[in-house]
Amino acid sequence: MHGTLQVKITTKNKGGFIVMKRSVYLLIILLLSVGLVIVGCGQQESQPKSQPESQTSEPKKVDFPKKEITLIIPYNAGGGTDLVARMLAEGMEDELGVSIVPVNKGGAGSATGLQDTITAKPDGYTIVMAATPLVTLRTATGVDIGPDKFESIIGVNINDFALAVNSNSKWKTIEELVEYAKANPGKLKVGVTAPGGAWHTAGIAFGKAIGAEIELVPFGGGTADMMPALLGDHVPVGMMDVAEAVPHVKSGKIQVLAIGGENRYDIFPDVPTFSEKGIEIFRACAMRGLMAPKGTPQEVVNILYEAAKKAAAKQKFVEYMDSNACNIEIYNPSEWAKFLDEQYNEFIELSKSLK
The missing domain is CATH 3.40.190.150 (Bordetella uptake gene, domain 1)
Known part of the structure; x- marks a missing residue:
């Protein structure tokens, strides 16, 4: 029968205090002990579990590299x-x-x-x-x-890009070139690398920055193919790596009118950046x-x-x-x-x- 365990105590001593039978007393002690165990287990379950040692200890260093x-x-x-x-x-x-x-x-x-x-x-x-x-x-x-x-x-x-012209070009400054491009939509040809290349991107950025329509002439072999065309006046303007312009500037065959990026290059201290000339251009x-x-x-x-x-x-x-x-x-x-x-x-x- 389910219910509350009943213990009847009828004996009193002379002082009026309850006297328990030894068997009942032991039963109560047993029940209290079980209760304490149950409470204790409940408290342990409610507490956060301690973290595994691997999470609390210092992370192990990676053994890398071990081969070529x-x-x-x-x-x-x-x-x-x-x-x-x-x-x-x-x-x-x-x-x-x-x-x-x-x-x-x-x-x-x-x-x-x-x-x-x-x-x-x-x-x-x-x-x-x-x-x-x-x-x-x-x-x-x-x-x-x-x-x-x-x-x-x-x-x-x-490396930022350099906009260069043949040394015999009629344009001696970037301002003169931009003025021509705006006055003659679609007539300025600019030699660039193949689509997806850095200097093809520079050509797109230049046209957008000056707000003029220009014709991009891509060279599949990159600047190595474009440079002879620039030197031979087959294209009047070329986009290239600053580094690629150095030997040709030193030989006097081309002139750099402007450079991308935020700062001038030590190797071309007299060449302005586009931003210096008020041309805000994407840093291709x-x-x-x-x-x-x-x-x-x-x-x-x-x-x-x-x-x-x-x-x-x-x-x-x-x-x-x-x-x-x-x-x-x-x-x-x-x-x-x-x-x-x-x-x-x-x-x-x-x-x-x-x-």
Whole structure:
């Protein structure tokens, strides 16, 4: 029968105090003891569980790297990106204590090498030296490659573009050129790289910034193909990397009228920036930085970043970059990711002006 246990006590002593039978007394003690155990267990269950030791102790350091690292260079050997990548890799080897093996995978405007990196195992042992097409390929060509397919490691080099003319040109200042372009819609021809390339982007940005219709003349082989056309007066204006302009300016064959970016370049101290002349223009630039496959652990990314940052500060790397008019700009992983996203979105907006 379910109910409350009843204990009848009938005996009193002389003082009027209740005297319990020994058996009843023991029963009450037993019930109280059980109650205490039940209450105690209830309190233990309501308290937060202690965290596992692995969560409260210091995180274990990643054992990386343990073997050689493959550095994909999405261009043929001998180009600017190839040389910068190899020089940086050499310095990183000293920091990481393992070999970094450069592998050239040129083709399709760097899409081949970038795609191979996307499909590589995200463990830090395959990285890529990406350049400007990383932010332009998807919009320009439809290939599904963009910053969102990678983990950003470090930005190391940003070179702004130079707008140059043949030394025999009738335009001696950027103001004279802009005046002509506005007065003659569609007549100014500007030599640029292939669609999706940095200097094709610069051409789009220039036309938009000055509010004039210009004709872009793309060269599939890049500046190497465009330069002879500029020197031979086949195109009157050319967009190029500041570094690419240096030897031709020194030889007296071309003149740089303006440079992108915020500051003048030491190698061209007398050449103004567009902003100095009141031309607010998108910073189309040649950019180079290391990327890893999406999903690479952040701890591994951080190790690669620290090694690359130290490598970029080494005297040999600095001297090489200076001698080739390559501007060193260091971006940490989050800064580099933000910069690439900004460039990617701005290129989308620029491309709309061509439609």
